Amino acid sequence: MPRSPRYLILADENFGPETSKTANACIRYTPDHVVGVIDRRQAGRTAQQVLGFGGAIPVVATLDEGLALKPNALLIGIAPAGGQIPPDWVRLVGRAIEHTLEIWSGLHSFIGDIPELAALAKQHGVTIHDLRRPPAKLPVSNGRVREVAATVVLTVGTDCNIGKMTTQLQLLGKLRARGIRTSFAATGQTGILIEGRGIGVDAVVADFIGGAAESLVLECAAESDLVLVEGQGSIIHPSYSGVTYGLLHGSLPHAQIMCAQPSRTAINRCEWVKIPPLVDFIRMSEAAAAPLRPAPVIGVALNTYDLDEASALRAVETVHRETGLPTTDPVRFDPAPVVDASARFHETR
Amino acid sequence: MPRSPRYLILADENFGPETSKTANACIRYTPDHVVGVIDRRQAGRTAQQVLGFGGAIPVVATLDEGLALKPNALLIGIAPAGGQIPPDWVRLVGRAIEHTLEIWSGLHSFIGDIPELAALAKQHGVTIHDLRRPPAKLPVSNGRVREVAATVVLTVGTDCNIGKMTTQLQLLGKLRARGIRTSFAATGQTGILIEGRGIGVDAVVADFIGGAAESLVLECAAESDLVLVEGQGSIIHPSYSGVTYGLLHGSLPHAQIMCAQPSRTAINRCEWVKIPPLVDFIRMSEAAAAPLRPAPVIGVALNTYDLDEASALRAVETVHRETGLPTTDPVRFDPAPVVDASARFHETR
Numbered sequence: 001m002p003r004s005p006r007y008l009i010l011a012d013e014n015f016g017p018e019t020s021k022t023a024n025a026c027i028r029y030t031p032d033h034v035v036g037v038i039d040r041r042q043a044g045r046t047a048q049q050v051l052g053f054g055g056a057i058p059v060v061a062t063l064d065e066g067l068a069l070k071p072n073a074l075l076i077g078i079a080p081a082g083g084q085i086p087p088d089w090v091r092l093v094g095r096a097i098e099h100t101l102e103i104w105s106g107l108h109s110f111i112g113d114i115p116e117l118a119a120l121a122k123q124h125g126v127t128i129h130d131l132r133r134p135p136a137k138l139p140v141s142n143g144r145v146r147e148v149a150a151t152v153v154l155t156v157g158t159d160c161n162i163g164k165m166t167t168q169l170q171l172l173g174k175l176r177a178r179g180i181r182t183s184f185a186a187t188g189q190t191g192i193l194i195e196g197r198g199i200g201v202d203a204v205v206a207d208f209i210g211g212a213a214e215s216l217v218l219e220c221a222a223e224s225d226l227v228l229v230e231g232q233g234s235i236i237h238p239s240y241s242g243v244t245y246g247l248l249h250g251s252l253p254h255a256q257i258m259c260a261q262p263s264r265t266a267i268n269r270c271e272w273v274k275i276p277p278l279v280d281f282i283r284m285s286e287a288a289a290a291p292l293r294p295a296p297v298i299g300v301a302l303n304t305y306d307l308d309e310a311s312a313l314r315a316v317e318t319v320h321r322e323t324g325l326p327t328t329d330p331v332r333f334d335p336a337p338v339v340d341a342s343a344r345f346h347e348t349r
Numbered sequence: 350m351p352r353s354p355r356y357l358i359l360a361d362e363n364f365g366p367e368t369s370k371t372a373n374a375c376i377r378y379t380p381d382h383v384v385g386v387i388d389r390r391q392a393g394r395t396a397q398q399v400l401g402f403g404g405a406i407p408v409v410a411t412l413d414e415g416l417a418l419k420p421n422a423l424l425i426g427i428a429p430a431g432g433q434i435p436p437d438w439v440r441l442v443g444r445a446i447e448h449t450l451e452i453w454s455g456l457h458s459f460i461g462d463i464p465e466l467a468a469l470a471k472q473h474g475v476t477i478h479d480l481r482r483p484p485a486k487l488p489v490s491n492g493r494v495r496e497v498a499a500t501v502v503l504t505v506g507t508d509c510n511i512g513k514m515t516t517q518l519q520l521l522g523k524l525r526a527r528g529i530r531t532s533f534a535a536t537g538q539t540g541i542l543i544e545g546r547g548i549g550v551d552a553v554v555a556d557f558i559g560g561a562a563e564s565l566v567l568e569c570a571a572e573s574d575l576v577l578v579e580g581q582g583s584i585i586h587p588s589y590s591g592v593t594y595g596l597l598h599g600s601l602p603h604a605q606i607m608c609a610q611p612s613r614t615a616i617n618r619c620e621w622v623k624i625p626p627l628v629d630f631i632r633m634s635e636a637a638a639a640p641l642r643p644a645p646v647i648g649v650a651l652n653t654y655d656l657d658e659a660s661a662l663r664a665v666e667t668v669h670r671e672t673g674l675p676t677t678d679p680v681r682f683d684p685a686p687v688v689d690a691s692a693r694f695h696e697t698r
Contacts, residue, residue: 108554140588142619205457206558207551209591236640239489241598242558245584246591270491273641287636291585292622 005033008063008071008101010092014078015039015050015059017305021161022106023077025190027054029169035069036060037077063092073102075193076111085109093117097126106131106189108203131189132203134212141210141250146293150221151346154253155231155301156285158275159267160240163259163331164231165191167301167338170330171228171257174339180346183224185216187247191230201250202232202243209246217251226346229253235288238270248288253295255345257338258282258325261303262315279322299341300327354382357412357420357450359441363427364388364399364408366654370510371455372426374539376403378518384418385409386426412441422451424542425460434458442466446475455480455538457552480538481552483561490559490599495642499570500695503602503644504580505634507624508616509589512608512680513580514540516650516687519679520577520606523688529695532573534565536596540579551581551592558595566600575695578602584637587619597637602644604694606687607631607674610652611664628671648690649676 009027011020015037027034027047036058037047043061047054060066074096080086085107093103093111097120105111110130112118121128145152155164168184168191175182184191186198199212213229220227229251233240260278267273275281282297289295300319304312312329320327326337358376360369364386376383376396385407386396392410396403409415423445429435434456442452442460446469454460459479461467470477494501504513517533517540524531533540535547548561562578569576578600582589609627616622624630631646638644649668653661661678669676675686 108556143587143621146621202554202556204555205551206553206555206592206595207457207589209555210588235594236598238492238598238601238641239559240556242591242593242595243555244591245594246555249585249587249590252587272492272495276640284636284640287633291625291633292587 004072006035006070006072007033007075007104008035008066008069008073009037009075009077010089011037011039011077013039013041015042017051020078022190022193023075024051025165026075026077026193027051027057029194031055031057035071036066038063038066063095067099071101073104076103076105076107079107085111085114090114090117094120097121097124100124100126102126103128104131104193105129106193106200108132131192132200134199134204134208135215138204138208138215139211140207141214143252145214145217145221145252148218148221150225150227151255151349152217152221152227152229152251152253153255153257153342153345154229154248154251154295155257155259156244156248157231157234157259158236158278158281159234159261159264160237161268162261162264163301163303167257167259167330168228168230169194170335171339171342174335175226175343178339178343180226180343181224182226182228183220185220185227185229185251187213187216187230187232201247202240206242209243210250213247213250226342231259234267235285236273236275237267238273245288249292252293253289254293254349255298255342256285256289256295257299257301257342258285258297259301259303260319261306262319263306278319282323297325298345299338300325301338302327302329304329304332353421355384355419355421356382356424356453357384357415357418357422358386358424358426359438360386360388360426362388362390364391366400369427371539371542372424373400374514375424375426375542376400376406378543380404380406384420385415387412387415412444416448420450422453425452425454425456428456434460434463439463439466443469446470446473449473449475451475452477453480453542454478455542455549457481480541481549483548483553483557484564487553487557487564488560489557490563492601494563494566494570494601497567497570499574499576500604500698501566501570501576501578501600501602502604502606502691502694503578503597503600504606504608504650505593505597506580506583506608507585507627507630508583508610508613509586510617511610511613512650512652516606516608516679517577517579518543519684520688520691523684524575524692527688527692529575529692530573531575531577532569534569534576534578534600536562536565536579536581550596551589555591555595558592559599562596562599575691580608583616584634585622585624586616587622594637598641601642602638603642603698604647604691605634605638605644606648606650606691607634607646608650608652609668610655611668612655627668631672646674647694648687649674650687651676651678653678653681
């Protein structure tokens with residue numbers, strides 16, 4: 001990572017609470033490193049006005065307006081529809097390189113594999129960071145993580161994009177503040193961007209999902225006593241359950257924290273898969289881990305951003321009553337219930 | 350595939366019942382297409398003597414001796430330790446190309462990506478078939494298979510290398526002989542080699558495991574009424590469960606056939622993972638499928654190769670009694686119980 005990154009974030013026509021996950025997490029956790037966002041539709045507004053957080057970070061309409069904000073890096077903050085990089089993005093990224101901006105991208109299609117951009121980057125001495133590019137050599141997992149002393153806590157969820165990374169980031173600072181040597185094992189492009197290291201487990205060759213998770217936990221455990229692993233997908237997600245299980249069985253957590261959105265009753269974009277009641281889902285998640293290493297669910301992190309305050313509080317109370325587990329929305333309310341649960345689990349294990 | 354393949358199989362120092370899976374399946378199912386096997390340790394013996402099947406196929410010590418058998422293709426029948434292709438294999442493959450042998454390989458490291466071999470192949474007009482190379486564009490899965498009329502049957506297993514492909518191949522011919530339009534969806538390099546098409550689901554980028562399975566089922570369902578999907582891994586395998594779940598939730602089978610080895614009590618090379626009793630394991634496998642599409646286990650295929658005849662028969666009887674399911678060793682004994690179960694399930698669904 002550049003020592004003082006000053007990101008200009010490309011989120012054209014898609015900057016919003018639900019459509020620019022990478023941009024939003026970067027703005028939430030490292031706002032001082034973001035100089036602006038490109039989105040012609042929202043130009044003239046601020047991040048705060050669009051997202052509800054992020055303060056005065058301006059939204060601009062074009063790369064040229066963005067360059068006036070003196071960025072030193074362009075961050076691709078959204079995924080193009082269909083996964084292919086459209087020609088006008090290639091042109092825009094090329095012009096950013098010509099202005100010596102580093103390129104940061106979490107796309108499945110690697111920016112550095114586009115010959116004209118690779119050539120331009122070489123010519124201008126600019127680094128292209130493809131966050132999802134997996135390490136060259138990965139092992140298959142075989143349980144080596146069982147030999148480390150550190151406590152491993154994995155966030156899991158009923159669906160994608162429900163708070164698994166955010167919950168770990170909220171926990172990270174609070175646990176460190178309590179004097180517990182805690183590390184964050186980033187498994188997705190946004191987590192890697194924020195942490196500065198990690199492996200995008202969804203981008204490795206399928207046979208090596210578990211191996212990637214295992215490598216990452218071993219690395220984090222070498223320097224901390226508590227490893228917070230960023231979960232991915234859902235054990236019932238038609239598209240991504242393979243990644244979820246590979247991560248679960250590769251990282252071999254001692255405990256799980258369940259992430260859920262009270263208003264969500266089916267998998268996003270696969271509405272035919274209904275999400276079971278949370279109490280049942282927690283039992284399923286514990287059963288999924290048990291044959292390899294028992295990992296009780298020790299707390300619930302709710303995502304209540306689409307509820308009013310009173311409904312959100314009621315949802316927290318209901319889930320706490322039904323599951324018997326410490327429950328909170330760790331972004332909106334005090335994260336203490338899940339922080340306490342994690343610290344207690346670690347200290348008494 | 351060449352119209353009349355005449356494979357010389359490279360299995361040097363590893364030709365044996367448990368160490369050369371790809372070679373062995375090719376010899377079992379397409380013996381007429383195998384002219385010889387290279388293994389300096391077993392040279393002078395026959396496939397029959399080494400494996401217990403394969404008849405008079407000779408084992409030779411060197412490529413030159415193999416060339417005398419007039420092969421038109423070299424098949425890499427084993428995986429090198431560590432996954433990297435050793436320099437003497439590169440030399441041997443290079444010499445095979447110079448003798449205009451096509452190259453068939455199921456390794457994770459692609460032969461066609463070795464510059465000197467790619468150049469040689471071009472020079473000699475020889476095709477390199479990297480069986481695991483995934484299709485260029487894969488979708489993520491989203492349940493499109495729910496729209497096809499065909500019955501989908503997946504083999505699952507307690508562990509790797511336990512009979513999931515073999516069971517489907519045993520079923521394929523028998524079901525076709527009964528007049529059911531049946532197809533085989535190959536998901537691993539050996540299955541692809543035998544079937545001539547398929548996708549190595551363990552070699553795709555992790556996010557697309559389900560999408561690969563879905564694409565394959567859609568393709569097979571377009572030309573048949575019953576699709577037999579080759580399973581991979583195990584839902585409790587520390588290294589490969591991600592692939593197993595991605596395949597299960599991407600192919601969305603209507604029914605499962607459970608493959609097990611009575612003598613195996615723990616996962617191979619991960620002995621710390623005990624295999625639960627088969628009755629429990631069957632329930633776990635049904636539970637894994639249920640949130641997306643219920644897929645009852647309709648039969649059990651045992652792998653009894655390491656038992657004497659009487660013990661094997663007893664194992665079949667015991668599992669049949671304990672599970673209440675049609676049970677057989679479809680290679681050693683009459684496959685009728687699982688053939689009947691599949692045909693009945695298809696016809697009454």
